[in-house]
Amino acid sequence: MLRHIAEHGPCARTQIADAIGLVHASVAALVADLIERGLVAEVGSAVSAGRGRPRRLVGLVPGRVRSVAVHAAWEHVTAVTADLAGSAGRTRRMRTTHDPFGDSEALADGIASCVAAIDSPEDGVHQGRLVIALSGPVVEGAGGALPGPARPAAHLAQLVAARLPDLGCPVDVVSDAKAAALAEYQALATPGDEQPHGTVAYLKSDAGVAGALLIGGRVLEGSHGLAGELGHIPVSLDGPVCRCGATGCLTTYIGTRAILESAGITTRIGTDAALTELGRRLHADEPFAVAALQRAGDALGAALLSLTGVADPTHVVLGGRLAEWLPWLRPGVDARLAPRRAVFPTFSPTVTPGTLGAEAALHGALIAGRERILTDPATVPKLLADKGPEAGAGRSADAG
Ligand SMILES: [Zn+2]
Numbered sequence: 026m027l028r029h030i031a032e033h034g035p036c037a038r039t040q041i042a043d044a045i046g047l048v049h050a051s052v053a054a055l056v057a058d059l060i061e062r063g064l065v066a067e068v069g070s071a072v073s074a075g076r077g078r079p080r081r082l083v084g085l086v087p088g089r090v091r092s093v094a095v096h097a098a099w100e101h102v103t104a105v106t107a108d109l110a111g112s113a114g115r116t117r118r119m120r121t122t123h124d125p126f127g128d129s130e131a132l133a134d135g136i137a138s139c140v141a142a143i144d145s146p147e148d149g150v151h152q153g154r155l156v157i158a159l160s161g162p163v164v165e166g167a168g169g170a171l172p173g174p175a176r177p178a179a180h181l182a183q184l185v186a187a188r189l190p191d192l193g194c195p196v197d198v199v200s201d202a203k204a205a206a207l208a209e210y211q212a213l214a215t216p217g218d219e220q221p222h223g224t225v226a227y228l229k230s231d232a233g234v235a236g237a238l239l240i241g242g243r244v245l246e247g248s249h250g251l252a253g254e255l256g257h258i259p260v261s262l263d264g265p266v267c268r269c270g271a272t273g274c275l276t277t278y279i280g281t282r283a284i285l286e287s288a289g290i291t292t293r294i295g296t297d298a299a300l301t302e303l304g305r306r307l308h309a310d311e312p313f314a315v316a317a318l319q320r321a322g323d324a325l326g327a328a329l330l331s332l333t334g335v336a337d338p339t340h341v342v343l344g345g346r347l348a349e350w351l352p353w354l355r356p357g358v359d360a361r362l363a364p365r366r367a368v369f370p371t372f373s374p375t376v377t378p379g380t381l382g383a384e385a386a387l388h389g390a391l392i393a394g395r396e397r398i399l400t401d402p403a404t405v406p407k408l409l410a411d412k413g414p415e416a417g418a419g420r421s422a423d424a425g
Pocket residue numbers: 256257267268269270271274276
């Protein structure tokens with residue numbers, strides 16, 4: 026019900042009842058509960074057609090519940106707050122020097138100080154969720170430290186929460202590819218179009234290659250949180266050895282290092298300078314640079330062809346540097362997909378660049394936080410102290 030109000034704006038109880046299929050009495054009771062939690066309020070009235078009696082409208086209370094989103098990337102941590110209506114509050118970006126595959130304690134220090142810089146307690150404002158979108162491999166559901174480079178999500182969440190004793194809300198850690206995929210998915214929707222776009226695959230390349238699969242608007246986790254990790258689809262049986270230990274992974278063809286090497290550009294000048302040089306050569310039609318991207322496009326097309334057999338996506342969205350490189354990747358991709366199109370004339374997945382750029386993961390973390398609050402609004406304490414057992418919990422309880 027809260028989601029309906031959040032997505033449709035102020036509406037009457039009867040409209041809510043019709044839309045979600047609950048009887049009016051239940052809607053009235055639940056609206057009363059949401060009002061007690063300060064999530065919605067009566068915001069005016071509208072004259073109903075026919076009977077003439079004005080219907081009172083309920084809408085979201087701006088600023089009452091806030092979620093905090095963090096993008097912990099390789100060289101910086103960015104934090105932003107927003108309320109349920111999407112109004113953004115403070116933003117803070119800090120440069121960090123941590124090794125993304127290194128010490129979780131140091132990473133937690135960086136994240137916590139960035140959050141502390143934007144998160145000051147305010148009367149009547151409840152902190153609903155902190156969602157951290159993290160670059161690098163994330164293992165969902167793992168509580169303790171693990172051998173190997175993958176970071177256990179729950180363990181990092183505990184370390185961050187321990188450093189922010191006043192936070193008072195759950196902390197979630199997700200992969201930044203999954204967060205970015207969610208945000209790019211929402212950006213695909215055209216205004217007024219409520220139908221989810223079938224299956225969407227997202228793939229990005231920045232410091233590493235990572236991806237996600239969305240089905241009906243939800244991130245597919247798979248049995249081990251590995252679904253959609255397209256970067257490690259093997260595209261050759263005897264290709265280069267990947268950082269993950271396997272051979273011939275897509276990453277070893279479309280990763281930054283692989284492409285720069287294939288284009289004959291040294292990284293000794295620094296990765297950023299090397300990438301600028303690659304861009305210059307591509308725009309100048311330099312044959313080695315163009316051939317490097319064509320080879321990468323060929324590998325990407327092979328991976329998408331494999332993906333077709335598993336998930337049959339309608340859209341493939343490319344993020345990070347893949348979005349910039351798409352014009353040069355496309356011939357290779359199209360050449361690989363052409364035979365499938367010849368057999369199945371209706372087979373037409375679109376391959377497009379993401380529209381949110383480097384902000385995608387941060388947007389996605391905000392969306393994830395908002396979704397979790399909308400799914401369970403009872404986690405927001407009631408405003409009046411005598412209204413229920415939760416009322417004493419959380420720092421916003423004395424705001425009533
Ligand atoms: Zn790999």
